[in-house]
Amino acid sequence: MRTSVKWVTAATGAIRRAVRNAVGLLAAGFALASPLAGGAAAAPLSDPTEFEVKAAFVYNFAKFAAWPEGAFAGPRATLVLCRLGDVGFGSALSALEGKPVGERRLAVRDVMLREAGDCHLLVIGAPLESRLADVARIVKGRPILTIGDAEGFAAHGGAIGLTLDDGRVRFEVNPKALAGSGITLSSQLLRLARIVEDVP
Template structure:
């Protein structure tokens, strides 16, 4: 018996599959935010960040050449950066290696494809992602009002599970396209300003 296409699967099954992939990538059996405490939550978010790259289309201009890596920048979450470095070691996305850089407030997000801003200070995003930025960039946050500060994806905890909201307006402004498969499993998709 053949499997139905992913687009036809119920939203819950797609989310369960994405969570299972994220958890399997880390060797965890569940994607709950509580079971292992903050460490498990961080690991699940790290796996999601890696998976988000698989569901994001960057224009060719985002890369110096066909072999250029996908670069994830992490600000305000050194533990997350370490988890991500372990997770992406030796892995590729669309035949591109994945690299992780730890950023400080004074660092510019130059050369990044995904910027993760950790912590509850959504204002940190405003300090890092400078107005008028020209390069395509997937911005992910975990602050309560992350989408209002220009984040494309913002993590939140819903019923003790790591979930995420998406801003299509921010994706357009940041010159990236998100797969409908990713949008299907989002907690909420904002089509205009959040």
Template structure:
């Protein structure tokens, strides 16, 4: 019985350690002189680390850079570009692309949609259903409108919700480790 518990603990630890990088990258980010870190600085670190646990279909990442797009209005300001400066995803430099219209969403590898913008782009999310674009939002109903991941601020902590049906439809694969650590992972974004 003791050995079984140790093995189970070891498995949990092996799942948790890679995601510890989420916290490490966040804490290594230089905070402002006030010592406080904004919600969007934290979300920048989460997004950077989340994409490392996603597998895109063959050929989807061919090209010079990994395009991390943000639908305008951009809530990050300079937090996202500052955090991603000189970082790479799967051997590609990361380019932050701010988009004013949905016509260029398919040029993205990952797309962040703010809570303010989520309702106005729900039709665009449906258009992206089969495209290999990881959609990340921050509203509670983001998964229900076809979004893949939502970073929710709950009691001062970021919760990760994953819509596995939307991820599969886009032919993306999310690491089992990340699925186990998500606060909610369900088909169609519903509990």
């Protein structure tokens, strides 16, 4: 019995450390070796690119989000990550194909606007970020987490906007847009976000 208790305690500690580490990466951001960060023009190959960092953020959003009951066909159903429009970091998102999110696996798809309602995460790129009203009409009332990196994305109705701040990737959250989807984000994650409201 003592062995079992020790094993459970050790496993619980490992899980907590993993959560802290993942959230810590988001809190610290990633210094990009680019002119934005004052780095050299030619970065070492080991340095993550801006696009890779943004893809890593999207993956962590998936891990720290909770979808409402009924959003999936079953407990192991695929979590569908969609690219809509010309997503600048879309190629980096391809690396997330098959990655685990709890008991689910991620599937990365390219979709047309009319197909966006079948997604769980929707990453929106050009020229769609200028048509957020159209996107909002498609996803309204559906459990879809909208993400984009256009300037002011969250303030214009997107749930999560990725930004660059002094060469680091940060993120903004629009609580109204998030609430409309029925999706909740971890309180740990929300504490790290910049909260924004819809622009008038």
